[in-house]
Amino acid sequence: MIESARLSSLGEMAAGIAHEINNPLAIIQGSADLVNAALERGGIEPEKLARSMERISATVNRIAKIITGLKSFARDGSRDPFVPASLKTIVGEALELCQSRYRHNGVELHLDLPEEDLLVAARPVQLAQLLVNLLNNAFDAVDGQSDKQVCIAVKIEGQEVCLRVLDNGPGVPAELRDKILQPFFTTKAPGKGTGLGLSLSRAIVEGHGGRLSITTMGGLTCFEAALPLLPKA
Template sequence: MANYSDPRPSSAYDFAGGYDPDMAAAQETAWIEVIRKMEEVYSDLISYEVELEEKNTALEEAQRFINSVLSAVSDILIVCDQSGRIQQVNLAFIQLTGFAEVDLYERPLDELLAEGTGNLRLFSWIDSVEGRDREVRFRSSEGGLTEPVALSCATRLDHRGLPAGIVLTGRPVGELRRAYEALKTAQAQLIQQEKMASLGRLIAGVAHELNNPISFVYGNVHALSKYSARISAYLDAIHGGCDEAEREALRASLRIDATLADLPGLMEGTAEGAQRVADIVRSLKRLSFSAGGKPEVFDLGEIVAKAVQWSASGKKGLATIELDLPDSLNVRGNPGQLHQVIVNLIENAQDAVSSRADGCIRVAAKAEAGGVTLVIEDNGPGIPPDIATKVFDPFFTTKPVGKGTGLGLWISYGIIRDHGGTLDAGTSPMGGARFVISLPAAGS
């Protein structure tokens, strides 16, 4: 008799040896659930592995990016742990010292410092009230010393925000000094350019002012030359022995009587024109741009009137300028410098209203308790709120390239400050810009 093997699990049989179909179905369901769970776990493991590989790739790319940035930075960079041992350096430091990066890793930073530098006491350096920049020299791989380096120090924090070491950054002092000297030279050139621009505006106004009296003197001298020729011809005839009839005829034809009557007026007018030229030259000497000399007491109203007159002459017809000045407005300071400030503000106002047919500028001054206030305002487009805080910054300008250096208001602000006053910018009731100069009175 052949052996019969029942394919159903033996555990599906009860203790009596009979087959239990319900138990077999439950066991089959359990096995299916176990297999499904194993597949889920395996699928999760695969997903986690793919995600981990992607994160590792991203970390490697980030590390390469950071290393490339650190290598491109021209400043030297040194990262140390809490004991002052080097953990990382950039290419700039390697090029400075000549050491290989592998020779620097875990090496105490103090070993690289030149003799006489002493222990930097790096962590106390961070909290020093004397400032963080230190000038140091490093040892080179060839046994010599590097050029001086200006180092700054900062704390490096770990992922918990706790101190994990220090970060040192620096640049060779020679490079810093060269950059500083280049900056000073450029700044001096720009300031000189602004002064020359102010001088050009002044010359334009003065040239117009000088033109009138000089033209008057030139015309009078031309008339005197013709009169001189008439009188010479008349005297030559008399001295030549002409008779009375000839003399009277010549006197009438040469208009000798009219000439003699006109001479006093011509000479007086010529003297007046020459005096006007002398007054303008004297004003120019007084309005020197030099900051030297002691402060003097002068009438600010007179300086304002001259500045307005010369500015209007230089840009004639651009705008109507309304003046409201008291009879006397004494202040103490340098009249030439204040003239420069006022001319600059009026020139700016003229530029602001140049596109308007009804351009108007108002200049008003008054004496207040212990001080003097001068207001220059226009009906131009005004100062936008987003640049109101920048108008006195050096090199800031809204004018096209080549039309302004961005130093006029900055220099003006410094001049008023040096005179113990203030220069403020705002919006005028006329709708344009409003600049207010406040200065202490002469007796303050």
């Protein structure tokens, strides 16, 4: 069931990830073409060659980072040890996989993160999977609207850190808020989802000693993962 949910999430992100890899490939090709053209004309200045090589190297690193994120997301992290995990890093890893899909479909993604990096005791792979699931859910919620707004927010509430994904979609009726976190329950059209993403998300949060809830904040639907905050050393 968990494997099915992960693969479903990867399928939803596939088109965006293809764009995210194809764009840097075009940069590499363009840089290589410039170098080849200069060589055919009789040579290239060392400074221009160095700039082209730096551009190619940086772009290769970008692609490698995306692939590393994909490999991490696709694997089962349920047996990983709990370690102090940076929420900024986790948010960054999730964005690597989701932001291209958002950008190419006209979804505005906002970040509301504290200056201070907050730590939680976590299996980092699982928390990245949690956030990707919530971002995929928010994407589906606003899909089809002319105004598409999603926000990732991190707030401290007492001894907890609250990781929130908010969207301006049609919302979740109060009577469905418990059901929507159950396995195989979905409000999406047939073929649009397995009904496992949110139930897996709840299992991940509860496995970290937290809780996943659905509320409304300022007219926005909010999925909130409340996790124990690691005290400062």
